[in-house]
Amino acid sequence: xxQISMLRRVAEPAxxxxxxxxxWEILVRGFAVPTFILPAPSQFLxxxxxxxxxxxxxxxxxxxxxxxxxxxxxVPGLILAYLIARFRLAEQILYPxxxxxxxxxxxTLAPLLLVWFGFSDFPKILLTALITFFPVLVDxxxxxxxxxxxxxxxSRSMGASWWQTFxxxxxxxxxxYIFSGxxxxxxxxxxxxxxxxxxxxxxxxGYLVLRAMDSSNTPLLFAIxxxxxxxxxxxxxxVTLAERLLLPWKQA
Amino acid sequence: xxxxxxxxxxxxxxxxxxxxxxxAQAITKTYGEGPAAFHALGPxxxxxxxxxxxxxxxxxxxxxxxxxxxxxxxxxxxxxxLEVDGKPLTRPLSEVGxxxxxxxxxxxxxxxxxxxxxxxxxxxxxxxxxxxxxxxFDRLGLKGAQKKYPRQLSGGMRQRVSIARALVHDPSMxxxxxxxxxxxxxxxxxxxxxxxxxxxxxxxxxxxxxHSIEEAVGLSDRVLVMSTSPGRIIEEIKIDLPRPRxxxxxxYPEFSAYAEKIYSIxxxxxxxxx
Numbered sequence: 340x341x342q343i344s345m346l347r348r349v350a351e352p353a354x355x356x357x358x359x360x361x362x363w364e365i366l367v368r369g370f371a372v373p374t375f376i377l378p379a380p381s382q383f384l385x386x387x388x389x390x391x392x393x394x395x396x397x398x399x400x401x402x403x404x405x406x407x408x409x410x411x412x413x414v415p416g417l418i419l420a421y422l423i424a425r426f427r428l429a430e431q432i433l434y435p436x437x438x439x440x441x442x443x444x445x446x447t448l449a450p451l452l453l454v455w456f457g458f459s460d461f462p463k464i465l466l467t468a469l470i471t472f473f474p475v476l477v478d479x480x481x482x483x484x485x486x487x488x489x490x491x492x493x494s495r496s497m498g499a500s501w502w503q504t505f506x507x508x509x510x511x512x513x514x515x516y517i518f519s520g521x522x523x524x525x526x527x528x529x530x531x532x533x534x535x536x537x538x539x540x541x542x543x544x545g546y547l548v549l550r551a552m553d554s555s556n557t558p559l560l561f562a563i564x565x566x567x568x569x570x571x572x573x574x575x576x577x578v579t580l581a582e583r584l585l586l587p588w589k590q591a
Numbered sequence: 592x593x594x595x596x597x598x599x600x601x602x603x604x605x606x607x608x609x610x611x612x613x614x615a616q617a618i619t620k621t622y623g624e625g626p627a628a629f630h631a632l633g634p635x636x637x638x639x640x641x642x643x644x645x646x647x648x649x650x651x652x653x654x655x656x657x658x659x660x661x662x663x664x665x666x667x668x669x670x671x672x673l674e675v676d677g678k679p680l681t682r683p684l685s686e687v688g689x690x691x692x693x694x695x696x697x698x699x700x701x702x703x704x705x706x707x708x709x710x711x712x713x714x715x716x717x718x719x720x721x722x723x724x725x726x727x728f729d730r731l732g733l734k735g736a737q738k739k740y741p742r743q744l745s746g747g748m749r750q751r752v753s754i755a756r757a758l759v760h761d762p763s764m765x766x767x768x769x770x771x772x773x774x775x776x777x778x779x780x781x782x783x784x785x786x787x788x789x790x791x792x793x794x795x796x797x798x799x800x801x802h803s804i805e806e807a808v809g810l811s812d813r814v815l816v817m818s819t820s821p822g823r824i825i826e827e828i829k830i831d832l833p834r835p836r837x838x839x840x841x842x843y844p845e846f847s848a849y850a851e852k853i854y855s856i857x858x859x860x861x862x863x864x865x
Contacts, residue, residue, distance in 0.1 A: 487693070487695060489691055489693075489695055490695060490697075492660065492665045492689065492691075493689060493695060494712070495665055495683045496663065496665065496683055496684065496685060496687050496688075496689050497685065497708070497709060497712040497713055498683075498685040498712065498713060499712045503711075503712050507697075507708065507711070507712065508697065511697065511699045512697070512699070514699075586699065588698065588699040588700070588701075588740055
């Protein structure tokens with residue numbers, strides 16, 4: 340029963356996807372669309388095989404930046420979320436700053452960061468961190484605030500230390516919210532890293548996009564798109580997997 | 592016979608055995624400061640003896656819950672003095688178990704793990720507390736519920752788990768804030784009886800908050816009737832009925848007399864407008 344439903348959950352979207360590629364292939368061939376405008380799936384899938392090494396190398400470079408930037412944004416996001424949710428003073432001081440940062444069109448900071456920090460990984464990491472920070476923070480604040488206030492009466496009556504209250508009451512209560520924030524944010528991070536790589540990189544999928552455009556290699560562009568979306572899906576699946584392992588009660 | 596062995600098993604925890612006493616003099620609670628201050632409660636005097644079952648009854652908003660939070664040291668007093676076992680209470684009472692109207696179980700822990708939280712946080716002996724937990728599950732009709740998560744249990748079962756959590760560390764005092772308020776009438780009557788039986792064996796001091804006259808009279812040694820704004824205790828009624836008390840309290844003519852008395856106080860307060 341569960342195996343059948345698992346199979347269906349994987350097979351149904353996969354079938355839709357294959358069907359879409361088939362229709363695409365037929366349309367491109369039927370209307371004789373030029374390859375530099377829209378390549379047929381067979382063309383960019385072939386390209387993926389041909390350029391396997393480059394795609395893997397640059398894809399991995401991009402993935403590393405995503406992971407480092409994501410952690411660099413999520414960790415402060417979680418810490419500040421806890422402070423904002425628990426302490427009025429922290430809320431009053433920090434929230435205006437946080438809202439200001441959120442209001443910034445951060446992607447436009449990219450050129451500035453390049454001027455400041457030059458050709459290094461740092462601008463990529465910093466911008467990814469800035470962009471992932473806020474959604475993680477918002478979901479975590481909601482999570483930490485979802486605790487019934489009377490739980491604190493219970494924990495105090497048990498004589499719980501700060502750490503016990505945090506680890507046994509607050510963090511597990513907030514965890515589902517935190518994970519849902521992670522799941523969305525990690526996909527956004529893919530875009531951010533690729534955009535910054537356009538601007539200043541010798542590595543990564545963004546750099547490869549520029550190379551493909553220079554040589555009007557549209558099939559390679561689509562291959563990159565495909566790899567980028569696979570990275571996003573894989574990272575999101577990792578978050579889901581981690582959530583299942585860490586929060587087993589959600590399954591029961 | 593079973594009763595007797597249970598008694599010894601339930602009261603030989605490693606913590607205290609006898610119930611605690613609570614003495615409060617002129618305690619008040621005011622929220623906010625200056626002209627915006629809201630005088631919520633008091634002044635109230637309490638004199639609860641060790642092992643006594645005392646109910647606070649009154650209309651919504653009379654400060655029953657606040658009284659409980661003050662008496663347990665979980666909320667600071669605005670004025671007055673409070674002693675537990677003759678010692679001034681300066682920090683939250685820990686020799687205590689609390690049951691709220693909502694079960695407040697952690698949804699990410701199984702029923703047993705919710706109860707064992709007391710052991711984990713207090714650093715008590717795991718084997719001893721586990722044994723008590725199993726016994727309480729038994730006594731409270733929770734057999735087989737150990738590994739279930741709260742949302743897999745019915746409302747009545749959840750509240751039973753939360754009572755087990757409040758008793759597993761063998762506290763000297765049990766504070767209950769409308770613990771049966773969210774349950775259906777049948778479940779309520781059953782849990783009331785189960786609680787009375789447990790209490791008869793362990794004789795913990797119980798401060799029980801309710802808006803049900805039947806519950807108050809059905810369980811208590813003494814009922815304190817409160818009025819609203821600000822909350823004050825306006826009447827004290829000793830309930831002199833044999834125990835254990837039956838499911839259908841109408842069996843006692845005295846019950847009707849007690850209930851009538853509380854009704855008439857409420858009527859005088861204007862709680863009822865008929």
